[in-house]
Amino acid sequence: MRYRVGGIALLGVAAWLLPYQLDSYAIHVVNVMLLYALLAIGLGLAMGIAGQINLAQVAFFGVGAYVTAILTTKSGWGFWAAAVVAILAAAAIGLLVGTPALRMQSHYLGIVTLGLALAFTNWVTNSHLAGGAEGITGIPRPQLPGVDLSSEYLFYYVELIVFAVALAFGIFVVRTPLGRRMRAMRDDALAAGAVGVEVPMLRMTAFLFAGVYGGIAGVLYAGLIRYVAPETFSIANMFLLLAMVIIGGRQSLVGCVIGAISLALVRELLVDYPTYAQVAYGSVVVLTVVFAPTGLAGLPRRVTGWLRRRGWLPGGAATAGALRPFQPYGQAPAPQAGPMLEVTGVSKHFRGLTALQDITLTVPAGQIRGIVGPNGSGKTTLFNVVSGLYKPSAGRVAIAGTDLTAARPYRLAQAGIARTFQNLRLFAALTVRENVLVALDRSRIRSIWRYAVWQVGVWRHDRELRRRADQILERFGLTDFADSLPGALPYGIQRRVEVARAMAATPRLLLLDEPAAGLNGEEVRQLAEIVRSIRGAGVTVVVIEHNMGLVMSLCDQVTVLSNGRIIADGEPARVAVDPHVIEAYLGDSTVIDVPAAEEATQATEVKL
Amino acid sequence: MQVTIQTFIGGLSLGAIYALVAMGFSLVYRTMGLVNFAHGNVVMIGAYFASTFYLSAKLPFAAAMVIALVVTGLIGIVIERVLRPLENKDFDLMLIGTIGFGIVLEALAIIIWGATGRAVPSPVPGAPLDVFGIRIRTYDLVVLAIAAAATAVLVLFLQRTKRGAAMQAVAMDHQAATAVGIHVGRSNSIAFMIGAGLAALAGGLVGPLLYVSPAMGGTLGIKGFAAAILGGFGSIPGAIIGGLCIGVLDGFTAGHFQGYSELVTFLVFTVIIMVRPTGIFGERTVNRA
Numbered sequence: 033m034r035y036r037v038g039g040i041a042l043l044g045v046a047a048w049l050l051p052y053q054l055d056s057y058a059i060h061v062v063n064v065m066l067l068y069a070l071l072a073i074g075l076g077l078a079m080g081i082a083g084q085i086n087l088a089q090v091a092f093f094g095v096g097a098y099v100t101a102i103l104t105t106k107s108g109w110g111f112w113a114a115a116v117v118a119i120l121a122a123a124a125i126g127l128l129v130g131t132p133a134l135r136m137q138s139h140y141l142g143i144v145t146l147g148l149a150l151a152f153t154n155w156v157t158n159s160h161l162a163g164g165a166e167g168i169t170g171i172p173r174p175q176l177p178g179v180d181l182s183s184e185y186l187f188y189y190v191e192l193i194v195f196a197v198a199l200a201f202g203i204f205v206v207r208t209p210l211g212r213r214m215r216a217m218r219d220d221a222l223a224a225g226a227v228g229v230e231v232p233m234l235r236m237t238a239f240l241f242a243g244v245y246g247g248i249a250g251v252l253y254a255g256l257i258r259y260v261a262p263e264t265f266s267i268a269n270m271f272l273l274l275a276m277v278i279i280g281g282r283q284s285l286v287g288c289v290i291g292a293i294s295l296a297l298v299r300e301l302l303v304d305y306p307t308y309a310q311v312a313y314g315s316v317v318v319l320t321v322v323f324a325p326t327g328l329a330g331l332p333r334r335v336t337g338w339l340r341r342r343g344w345l346p347g348g349a350a351t352a353g354a355l356r357p358f359q360p361y362g363q364a365p366a367p368q369a370g371p372m373l374e375v376t377g378v379s380k381h382f383r384g385l386t387a388l389q390d391i392t393l394t395v396p397a398g399q400i401r402g403i404v405g406p407n408g409s410g411k412t413t414l415f416n417v418v419s420g421l422y423k424p425s426a427g428r429v430a431i432a433g434t435d436l437t438a439a440r441p442y443r444l445a446q447a448g449i450a451r452t453f454q455n456l457r458l459f460a461a462l463t464v465r466e467n468v469l470v471a472l473d474r475s476r477i478r479s480i481w482r483y484a485v486w487q488v489g490v491w492r493h494d495r496e497l498r499r500r501a502d503q504i505l506e507r508f509g510l511t512d513f514a515d516s517l518p519g520a521l522p523y524g525i526q527r528r529v530e531v532a533r534a535m536a537a538t539p540r541l542l543l544l545d546e547p548a549a550g551l552n553g554e555e556v557r558q559l560a561e562i563v564r565s566i567r568g569a570g571v572t573v574v575v576i577e578h579n580m581g582l583v584m585s586l587c588d589q590v591t592v593l594s595n596g597r598i599i600a601d602g603e604p605a606r607v608a609v610d611p612h613v614i615e616a617y618l619g620d621s622t623v624i625d626v627p628a629a630e631e632a633t634q635a636t637e638v639k640l
Numbered sequence: 641m642q643v644t645i646q647t648f649i650g651g652l653s654l655g656a657i658y659a660l661v662a663m664g665f666s667l668v669y670r671t672m673g674l675v676n677f678a679h680g681n682v683v684m685i686g687a688y689f690a691s692t693f694y695l696s697a698k699l700p701f702a703a704a705m706v707i708a709l710v711v712t713g714l715i716g717i718v719i720e721r722v723l724r725p726l727e728n729k730d731f732d733l734m735l736i737g738t739i740g741f742g743i744v745l746e747a748l749a750i751i752i753w754g755a756t757g758r759a760v761p762s763p764v765p766g767a768p769l770d771v772f773g774i775r776i777r778t779y780d781l782v783v784l785a786i787a788a789a790a791t792a793v794l795v796l797f798l799q800r801t802k803r804g805a806a807m808q809a810v811a812m813d814h815q816a817a818t819a820v821g822i823h824v825g826r827s828n829s830i831a832f833m834i835g836a837g838l839a840a841l842a843g844g845l846v847g848p849l850l851y852v853s854p855a856m857g858g859t860l861g862i863k864g865f866a867a868a869i870l871g872g873f874g875s876i877p878g879a880i881i882g883g884l885c886i887g888v889l890d891g892f893t894a895g896h897f898q899g900y901s902e903l904v905t906f907l908v909f910t911v912i913i914m915v916r917p918t919g920i921f922g923e924r925t926v927n928r929a
Contacts, residue, residue: 131914132910138735143869151906275740278740310746314741314744317737322722
């Protein structure tokens with residue numbers, strides 16, 4: 033930590049003294065470089081942190097520059113007033129370009145943003161207002177009392193300060209709740225929605241950031257060059273910017289800056305051979321994505337990892353801790369009686385296929401309800417309808433008396449539903465602690481204003497969240513793995529992390545989708561203990577499970593689905609001998625030997 | 641009315657080109673789940689090869705096209721081989737990798753053929769046909785005929801040959817395909833080669849309609865891609881319908897909005913895709929989750 037502070041101070045001093053070493057051409061190059069770095073931070077936030085493919089960054093840059101140019105030259109505004117409007121305009125365009133992200137992702141979003149960027153260049157090349165292909169000249173030099181900004185040396189300091197603030201703010205966002213939710217959304221948008229992350233709003237926020245950073249860079253560009261023309265904002269420059277972010281490492285803002293600075297330097301060295309430079313950086317992009325997808329920023333970790341594997345560095349094998357026993361929740365007063373989950377006449381069709389047919393079931397508060405049925409009988413589809421991933425074709429879903437049919441997943445999460453997934457959906461690039469933190473974080477998008485004016489509040493909130501996350505990790509016995517990535521952990525521990533994450537959202541209703549799949553006997557026993565304790569804490573639990581031993585011992589009531597219909601419903605022991613159930617599983621009514629509830633606690637793994 | 645019909649037919653011939661580009665996109669996407677953002681630049685390379693063999697080597701237009709198809713197909717194989725480690729992995733990284741290839745191809749074209757473009761004379765000279773007072777360029781008909789023939793051959797290949805059936809199998813489940821003895825790498829390689837061949841065909845045909853320049857790849861690629869998405873990504877009939885739609889839309893916006901045609905085309909495209917993200921025929925999703 034002390035080294036880090038020292039390093040940053042040293043970099044700051046070096047940056048402050050840099051102009052004394054440079055001639056007037058070199059300082060110009062550095063000034064342009066800083067603008068690229070600003071743009072790269074904006075692109076990195078949208079693409080690397082929030083996972084939104086944004087190929088319109090150069091258009092946001094252009095909006096900032098052009099609005100400044102038009103307002104100062106055509107309307108006679110002062111530079112700084114124009115600058116404020118320009119940044120607002122770029123932010124607005126950012127939101128506008130981002131709206132398609134609400135409906136589509138990945139390559140679709142790529143093509144739409146690229147198309148809109150092309151539309152922008154097309155507009156400025158043709159518009160009379162924007163000066164056509166010749167662009168706009170004679171932008172007045174920005175005035176700052178006591179500082180002559182026509183000197184590029186002094187302009188450098190303005191840019192440096194803006195850049196430092198922008199980078200610090202970016203890193204602040206990444207490390208605090210907002211950025212964490214964005215990274216969770218990038219890793220798995222579905223799971224993020226299920227723990228209460230407002231996915232649509234966060235996508236817009238990502239584009240808002242990209243727009244603001246682009247706008248600021250555009251304003252500075254107009255002040256520095258004092259001339260704008262369409263070719264600066266061409267697709268070729270967009271791809272150059274993309275190359276900077278990819279080569280530097282898109283998931284690290286510092287990496288984006290390093291990428292921007294190094295690529296701008298290389299471009300400057302090859303300024304007489306622009307096409308060869310283009311071949312070079314295009315090839316490096318290809319090589320980077322194939323061989324070093326984390327870019328320059330990821331290199332140190334890759335190198336140390338490689339050294340460790342060869343035994344040249346200590347550490348080596350994962351410094352694994354131990355999974356500690358679960359510490360039960362305290363007994364909460366029994367929740368007030370009444371239904372927690374009411375599903376009324378729900379049907380779900382996929383084109384011709386009927387996955388659910390007129391399902392009606394009521395789960396009273398404080399119950400553990402089992403849902404069983406053969407594969408393909410619609411169990412997970414039912415969960416997906418209840419947790420808002422699917423819209424039912426017919427019917428209604430109510431939580432604690434409130435109708436929440438077809439509400440967005442994050443709305444349902446806020447209303448008190450949490451769930452786990454059959455195939456584990458942990459946020460892969462977030463540590464175990466961060467996985468829990470995302471679910472703990474109940475702050476809504478409307479509190480985003482605090483990032484602009486009250487950062488201390490954000491920071492305090494984050495510290496409080498971390499304290500609570502550590503409590504949850506301790507309760508689930510996961511403290512030793514707090515800083516590991518989930519993918520590096522054994523399967524059984526990952527399952528437990530997912531339950532911990534779901535419980536971090538403090539739900540009223542917990543949906544567990546095959547929580548015992550892949551667990552060994554001892555782990556199943558621990559799971560049963562955990563689920564009972566969760567119910568004891570006043571949470572209603574619905575569990576899909578194939579392990580009949582677990583279902584028999586754990587559930588108060590069992591509902592059996594087959595071909596999308598409920599075929600039986602009642603106490604476990606009665607349901608297990610129901611001829612319809614046996615027929616659904618085995619195809620005829622031969623009575624099978626079903627383990628009784630008592631011996632089931634020994635976790636006989638009867639996978640039906 | 642006459643003008644409208646003439647614009648419509650002009651739009652159709654350009655749309656046939658977009659359809660060929662879109663089919664290349666779709667074919668590669670549905671067999672290997674890769675969105676090839678370099679596809680537009682491959683079209684540009686194909687256009688340069690065809691025009692070089694036609695103008696500089698003085699070959700007949702048809703022969704020049706065939707050679708351009710083969711050479712460009714080889715480039716496709718190279719791209720697939722380099723990006724093979726990324727297949728079935730991070731979708732966004734693959735997308736960026738192909739953008740990298742696009743950047744390289746464009747720069748190489750500038751180095752080899754120069755930054756300024758060239759005009760290609762129409763290979764079928766002669767006055768436009770006059771049908772009920774509507775003037776139709778003969779070359780437009782040639783383009784439409786060749787595009788239709790190419791589509792027919794492609795569909796026959798996919799449906800009637802063993803190799804084509806193998807490619808469909810890889811598209812549906814590459815692991816199962818491996819299990820029944822299909823060489824997935826080779827199948828992907830062939831898909832990429834055919835995609836690049838379609839790009840070269842589009843490039844060769846578009847030469848006499850537009851101006852051949854290193855920058856043409858960007859616009860053609862994006863419009864071809866837009867066409868593929870509009871029709872429903874991965875669907876061959878979708879690619880054709882989408883291509884013709886974008887071509888006609890392009891023709892009319894060029895007539896009405898002159899310089900702003902691109903702006904209007906992309907705005908309309910954005911709105912359509914917002915309303916119906918899966919396109920007209922719905923995406924043929926390569927389900928590899």
